[in-house]
Amino acid sequence: MRQKIVAGNWKMNKTVVEGRVLIEGLKDLVGKVTDPVVLVCPPFTALTEIAMSLKDSEIRIGGQHMHEADSGAFTGEIAAEMLLTSGCSHVILGHSERRALFSETDEAVNIKAKKALSAGLVPIVCVGETLEERETGNTEKVIEGQLGGSLDSLSESDMKKTVIAYEPVWAIGTGKTATPEQAEEVHGFIRKLLADKYGSKIAEEVTILYGGSVKGSNAAGLFAKENIDGALVGGASLKADDFAAIVNAMV
Numbered sequence: 127m128r129q130k131i132v133a134g135n136w137k138m139n140k141t142v143v144e145g146r147v148l149i150e151g152l153k154d155l156v157g158k159v160t161d162p163v164v165l166v167c168p169p170f171t172a173l174t175e176i177a178m179s180l181k182d183s184e185i186r187i188g189g190q191h192m193h194e195a196d197s198g199a200f201t202g203e204i205a206a207e208m209l210l211t212s213g214c215s216h217v218i219l220g221h222s223e224r225r226a227l228f229s230e231t232d233e234a235v236n237i238k239a240k241k242a243l244s245a246g247l248v249p250i251v252c253v254g255e256t257l258e259e260r261e262t263g264n265t266e267k268v269i270e271g272q273l274g275g276s277l278d279s280l281s282e283s284d285m286k287k288t289v290i291a292y293e294p295v296w297a298i299g300t301g302k303t304a305t306p307e308q309a310e311e312v313h314g315f316i317r318k319l320l321a322d323k324y325g326s327k328i329a330e331e332v333t334i335l336y337g338g339s340v341k342g343s344n345a346a347g348l349f350a351k352e353n354i355d356g357a358l359v360g361g362a363s364l365k366a367d368d369f370a371a372i373v374n375a376m377v
Contacts, residue, residue, distance in 0.1 A: 130162035131356040134363025145172040151366030157183040177213025188216030194241045206245035216248040232275025250289045257296035291358040297338030306347045313353035342371025
């Protein structure tokens with residue numbers, strides 16, 4: 127069976143003190159949950175403190191972004207080894223905000239995914255179309271291009287250790303959510319693309335998350351779909367009760 131994951135992307139929110147308060151709430155509510163895997167991705171400033179707070183918990187920690195170099199003159203960036211030594215097991219790559227606001231390309235995401243894998247981090251590779259691309263009927267073309275570029279030359283072994291997140295850009299932070307049927311259609315398409323490239327056995331093992339205004343009230347409907355293996359949660363991950371409701375929709 128595919129691994130189920132509910133990941134919380136805190137984005138540029140929560141000081142260290144605020145993050146600790148949130149984590150204590152999450153530990154009380156879902157700290158012992160092992161299926162699905164519960165993952166939080168705080169800002170870099172809070173990683174070490176949050177990781178220490180999670181030592182007596184099943185909750186895992188991940189980075190929101192990563193540079194491909196091991197070290198160097200890259201002001202404001204963070205390396206794979208820094209994430210690992212801060213306690214991270216996962217890293218989000220190619221989030222639509224990184225692509226749109228910081229001009230990250232599929233090629234850049236691909237290089238970072240390879241670095242993450244070689245370092246021992248699980249990359250969560252994000253893909254998704256804009257509203258204009260959906261309305262003009264280009265969703266599959268966009269997804270195929272992003273996925274192909276972001277996963278270029280990854281081996282079968284690499285894919286077994288890689289997570290995909292489908293995040294329609296038009297549903298991120300807007301309150302709009304793809305219907306379970308819309309999300310499942312794209313998730314099924316992604317799995318077909320993986321099967322075409324790596325074979326059906328590998329494709330069936332890859333975890334594919336949905337992201338985009340996920341909340342407790344719509345999570346169960348999404349998780350009921352065959353190809354949706356969890357969620358990458360934004361705003362709802364900033365309150366313990368809201369995030370726990372999503373986790374519990376999959377337990």
